[in-house]
Amino acid sequence: MKVGELIRDLRVDRAYNPREIISTWSEKDLLDGKVVDAWVIIFRTRGCYWAHASGCSMCGYVNDTAVEVSEADIAHQLASVLPRHQGQPLVKVYTSGNFFDDHELAPESRRSILEELGDRCDKVIVETLSHMIRREQLEDATRHVDRLEVAFGLESTNERVLRYAVNKVWGLPEHARAAAMVREAGGTVKTYLLIKPPFLTEREAVEDAVRSAHEADPHSDTISFNPVNVQRNTLVDHLFKRRQYRPPWLWSVVEVLERTRGLRAHVKSHPTAGGMRRGAHNCGDCDRRVIDAIEEFSLGLRRDFGDLDCDCQSTWRAELELQDFLMGTGNVGALLAR
Ligand code: SF4
Numbered sequence: 212m213k214v215g216e217l218i219r220d221l222r223v224d225r226a227y228n229p230r231e232i233i234s235t236w237s238e239k240d241l242l243d244g245k246v247v248d249a250w251v252i253i254f255r256t257r258g259c260y261w262a263h264a265s266g267c268s269m270c271g272y273v274n275d276t277a278v279e280v281s282e283a284d285i286a287h288q289l290a291s292v293l294p295r296h297q298g299q300p301l302v303k304v305y306t307s308g309n310f311f312d313d314h315e316l317a318p319e320s321r322r323s324i325l326e327e328l329g330d331r332c333d334k335v336i337v338e339t340l341s342h343m344i345r346r347e348q349l350e351d352a353t354r355h356v357d358r359l360e361v362a363f364g365l366e367s368t369n370e371r372v373l374r375y376a377v378n379k380v381w382g383l384p385e386h387a388r389a390a391a392m393v394r395e396a397g398g399t400v401k402t403y404l405l406i407k408p409p410f411l412t413e414r415e416a417v418e419d420a421v422r423s424a425h426e427a428d429p430h431s432d433t434i435s436f437n438p439v440n441v442q443r444n445t446l447v448d449h450l451f452k453r454r455q456y457r458p459p460w461l462w463s464v465v466e467v468l469e470r471t472r473g474l475r476a477h478v479k480s481h482p483t484a485g486g487m488r489r490g491a492h493n494c495g496d497c498d499r500r501v502i503d504a505i506e507e508f509s510l511g512l513r514r515d516f517g518d519l520d521c522d523c524q525s526t527w528r529a530e531l532e533l534q535d536f537l538m539g540t541g542n543v544g545a546l547l548a549r
Pocket residue numbers: 259260261262266267270271272307308340364
């Protein structure tokens with residue numbers, strides 16, 4: 212069975228109200244070197260076309276989508292969320308899919324979202340797959356928004372990692388082409404990279420993230436590392452339940468940030484579910500301290516991690532070596548604890 216078929220088989224489709232957004236909240240982010248409040252809105256759409264066709268190994272976004280969402284539904288979601296704006300200068304718009312996929316978000320819906328949010332916020336960030344974006348769409352978008360940033364989930368620049376670990380078939384060439392288009396239209400580019408997709412050892416994952424960041428740097432204004440977290444009904448979840456997957460150590464995230472902080476792009480990470488079993492975690496004692504340090508680093512409030520340590524660093528190092536020795540990607544710590 213191919214990876215893509217297994218991912219599709221593991222998925223559970225559920226019905227949701229197409230008139231309700233998925234979620235909205237406020238979080239801290241950087242804008243022009245200053246820490247500001249950023250407004251996050253996740254609209255409910257039919258979801259990522261790739262998730263329906265096959266899907267990425269770690270992605271559970273399709274769990275939150277609705278089967279069909281009309282233009283009127285999106286208009287309803289937009290009208291319901293706008294009164295919740297509290298003056299944040301930055302807004303991040305996600306759809307659990309692709310903002311520039313006309314089948315997921317009709318051009319009219321896209322226009323009204325950008326118009327309304329562009330009126331209220333200084334900068335708007337949207338997310339899409341790199342091959343889904345066209346020049347005319349970008350020109351149209353920048354008519355409504357002063358400052359547009361487009362985020363792309365590149366994940367890795369290694370074709371083999373993309374194909375066999377992530378199940379994505381678009382890599383650096385598509386990313387570079389899309390990034391150039393965004394920049395020509397006057398926008399900026401955010402690149403998401405994964406830390407520890409499945410089937411990679413901890414050390415391979417660190418090296419893959421570091422190398423990918425260096426290769427993606429010329430095509431990125433911001434590089435955001437996403438340590439993989441275990442989302443329900445995904446291939447990663449399937450492996451996790453069989454002790455064949457452990458999310459990355461926070462020490463691995465720290466090492467990746469240390470080795471990429473000199474890049475031209477702003478480098479950051481917000482570990483989802485950090486400190487929990489299903490997210491990047493350490494021993495439990497030091498997790499809060501390390502996550503806070505990663506947050507501070509991401510907001511430009513610290514330069515390095517030299518002041519952090521914990522006894523579990525030696526366990527992390529031992530696991531790195533043991534996985535290399537065993538030539539396996541299983542959760543060595545869990546296996547030894549049995
Ligand atoms: S990670 Fe992005 S491209 Fe992959 S299935 Fe999820 S939404 Fe689609």
